[in-house]
Amino acid sequence: MLGINQETLAEVAAESIGKINPNSTNAKRWINAIAKAVVEIENNPFMTWQPESHSLLMLSDSGNIYTANGTCQCKAYEQGYPCKHRAAARLIVRYQEKAN
Numbered sequence: 001m002l003g004i005n006q007e008t009l010a011e012v013a014a015e016s017i018g019k020i021n022p023n024s025t026n027a028k029r030w031i032n033a034i035a036k037a038v039v040e041i042e043n044n045p046f047m048t049w050q051p052e053s054h055s056l057l058m059l060s061d062s063g064n065i066y067t068a069n070g071t072c073q074c075k076a077y078e079q080g081y082p083c084k085h086r087a088a089a090r091l092i093v094r095y096q097e098k099a100n
């Protein structure tokens with residue numbers, strides 16, 4: 001995504017990981033999802049924040065397009081697991097709060 005400050009993003013990611021209860025069911029999956037989301041935000045040029053719907057539109061490496069906020073359309077989400085798309089959407093929200 002264009003114009004992302006990597007230091008701010010790293011701070012936001014560290015804070016998000018810090019807020020995860022390590023004993024919660026999907027803690028490890030969320031931590032993985034956040035780590036993948038950071039890579040994705042830094043490297044995926046086909047990603048755009050949609051302020052009207054508060055959602056993140058992204059082209060995934062699977063070739064699918066996902067619109068993520070609290071929900072997603074990917075297989076992980078269908079199976080009830082955390083996914084990098086939702087993690088990325090959450091990181092972008094927190095990033096914007098921090099940047100403003």
Ligand SMILES: [Zn+2]
Pocket residue numbers: 066068072073074075076077083084085086
């Ligand atoms: Zn997803």
